Amino acid sequence: MTEEHVSHHDGTVSPPADGATVSPPNIVVIQADQMAAQALGAYGDEAAKTPHIDALAAEGAVFDRAYCNTPLCAPSRASMMTGTMPSELGCFDNGDDFASSEPTFAHHLRNAGYHTALVGRMHFIGADQHHGFEERLTTDVYPADLDMVPDWDLPFDQKLQWYHDAEAVFDAGVSEASVQQDFDDEVAFRTLRHLNDRVRARQWAEAHGEQARPFLMVSSFIHPHDPYEPPQEHWDRFGDGDIPDPAHPEVPDPASDPHSHRLRAMSGFDLRDPGIDEVRRARHAYYAAVSYIDDHVGRIRAQLEKLGLMDNTVIIVTSDHGDMLGEKGLWYKMSPYEQSARVPMIIHGPEHLVQKGRYRTPVSLLDLMPTLLQLGQAPAAETRGDSMLEIAQKEAAGELDPYSRDVVIEYLAEGTVRPQLTIVRGPHKFITCPGDPDQLFDLQADPDELRNVADDPAYADVVTALRGELDTRYDLATLEDQVRASQRRRRLVAEALSKGQARSFDFDPDPEQRYVRGDFWSALKYGTIRRSAS
Template sequence: MRPDILLFQVDQLAVRWLPMHGHPVVQAPTLMRLAEAGVLFENNYCNAPLCSPSRFSMLTGALPSRIGAYDNAADFPADLPTIAHYLRAAGYRTVLSGKTHFCGPDQLHGFEKRLTTDIYPSDYGWTPDWEQPEVRPSWYHNMVNVRDAGTAFRTNQLDYDEEVVQAARREIYDAARDNDGRPMFMMVSLTHPHDPYVQRPEFADRYDLAAIDLPAISAAAVPLDPHSARLRHVSAMDEFEITEDMVRRARRSYYASITYVDEQLRLILRALEETGRAERTVIVFTSDHGDMLGERGLWYKMSWFDPSSKVPLLVHAPFLFGPRHVPEVVSLVDVLPTLIDISETGPRHAAPLDGRSLMPHLTGSSDGHDEAIGEYLAEGAIAPLFMIRRNRWKFVSSLPDPDQLYDVAADPHEQFNLAHLPEHQDLVRQFQAELARHADPHALRAQVIASQKRRRLVDAAMRQGAWTSWDHQPVVDATTSYVRSHLVLDDLDAKKRWPPATS
């Protein structure tokens, strides 16, 4: 029997803030339990430190430049095969609950059922403009999220994630009650712990404010590189002074949101257990990107520094793989070929892939790869920003900026840029040559700008006259919901009961 697959993705969570990766304060007992029996990847990177490009790359197994996933308003073409397409074609029941930030009129992308709408817009309204870098987007993050961090009983994000989890749990029970028979691929995607940094009191109260750690590297401890300077501008990080108390409150709410996410995952796993699917379900836990959370004086993402780009990847399937830690460097584009291998659907790749299967890492083989490639093409950049992480080295390069080279084994906080040192010039030249073979940065920059122009024109036109939304509208058939006069009550009650009554 082919296994069920649960892909549980959260938003803006870096490995640095998780207890199974050594954080001494954050509480995540469900994840800790899964990690003890699962395969934990210690060096997994997103391929773009921004929501939509990262998710599109993961779902297609392809880097952003290959599929046009430039930014959070980039169109996701309907003819790009996703994980859901491959598994659905192979006989899986494919279900999506939660955030994907699909942009464009196709809001399913291979999923047979989509249980909720998205928390973010599906149109082109958030298209950046590389030709006017001095203009800060009015719709982007600012430091109010840090200034006003704290607790609340209800937030937009709590409303959304509770809907996502409830819909996913109900679908798990429905799959058991309707006796579909197919294996299930379910993607559950939450918006926490993404800012704004606000969480319910019962989660925040688990953390003593005085015990919350401050950033390990202050803004004064490292030079401000040009890209980080642009990020400070695009998110208005110098709008007002950020005090130590604000930082602690923001971090406490972020940590509390990780605990909240952990609890939501527990609820999903409980539904799997109660329907008898837990023992045959491969659980994949990851995030789309991280959060600088005040490190180097930076917040949010959009950077290749580890707190922004190094994200969790945990695979729990004790019936297939023994517990282990994987030190090799991998990335989210590797998820698609891995799930194809796990599901035994065969290598029927209908489009080029940049990802490679993680099966050697999962099984403990010595022939797994040790590399991640990244491309950032969105807000805060003015030209493609490339990243190569291989073995102990991280190389970051963009046309207008000095190169960056870090020995992350010796310098885990990336304080010392080695790119200018004579003893590293051969290595720098090797990375430069590799990037030159990978992509033409001038041509790619022109492609990005041309796409931005097209989308801004289309968006402006669509806002004239009658507005037609692309946002997903979940359909509920009220005529078959709950008790109806044309349905036989005893049959209905029996069908909806789980587990079935025994006589």
């Protein structure tokens, strides 16, 4: 998108200079769970087999330094959908309910005339399982109840049942069927059929002299989240030695990085460390699961092309966080290190909307909502983020560089007992948590985050600046009190709701009114999509 096509005061897209009409595009957001940027060919991994995602990246905008705002599923997704930091939402962890009164990008686009649908996973906790989506076509894969509430007052040697467990690494391997495969296969099927239904809706609107509604569809998969159990055909795409071992599997010194040791102890890696064969098998399974997701991405794109929708559809591929995959002796997420905190962010669309290229300016999942609102020609909203379309424009014009934007990452869940904050500015990443030593990494000189330079006099000004920025944004003592009070309230509520007759918050989809159970004559007349559909 060129500068003259963007109205920066309200986020709308203006007509091109030649007077051609610009209608809001359809938007397809494809989100994987725990899919690390570094495990994709588009981000330089030569072992990855992700041709469909890589093709979207080659033809679109790729943000090389995209981060989540907390490396944990539910709060990351709530933050992404609202453009608001988890601590501001009060969504601290995977057992925190997401308030219905918080506007999401689905609310905003629906209000602007879009049909909005969620297919698959979003890890909403609480009674509202839609959060602005007009339709939700599947259940979630995990419970929606207040089951996973951390307890910062619990002695650390007492583990809660739902903690991540090392068994996922030791048991990694091929599965003929699994809960996660069943779920993702259903997500893919429902996604493809929903695209058919949007074309049917357009045919109906045109036949009745009405303007067809653009659509937002979020298709959200659970792979490659642990347990690492891919199908055989995806496992077989990788031979022995195809996937590199962790570059730095050594566990950091506990005196300088106690958080990593807490995470290891929480999952049982302090008592049972996987050997190299188990590490290789788990990484093999993970890469296979990523390849499985890539196949689904390819099917979605093929369906858009078959239905003639690609010319006016923007596709966004992202994730909620990454996976350590054995680096520094860590697995899963919950860490501020790059493998856990970075996510893919690929935007593919028509030239007048998406400026093709690779961009180094740091962005985060907070920036997704303003991006979608700009694409959808919706009024701007109060948000901590900025449109990535505008960020790309400005970087291409030399108006932004990697020092121009800060990214802040919070961690307020299990595996810590105090708030952990991370700020990324330019090549520097500063991490602070009361009671832990500060950490500072120079990602340009030390991309593997092996040398903590927080006490290096040469970086004293950087530490002062980044600590000062966090101090202006946070009162850590107050935040800690808020988190602990929230945990106490939710534990009481969860305990009470488990007594007597239990009622789950889980979403139960309504029966579909298709075939001859609904409007029979409309189904016959508008349900068929001819090959010439465009």
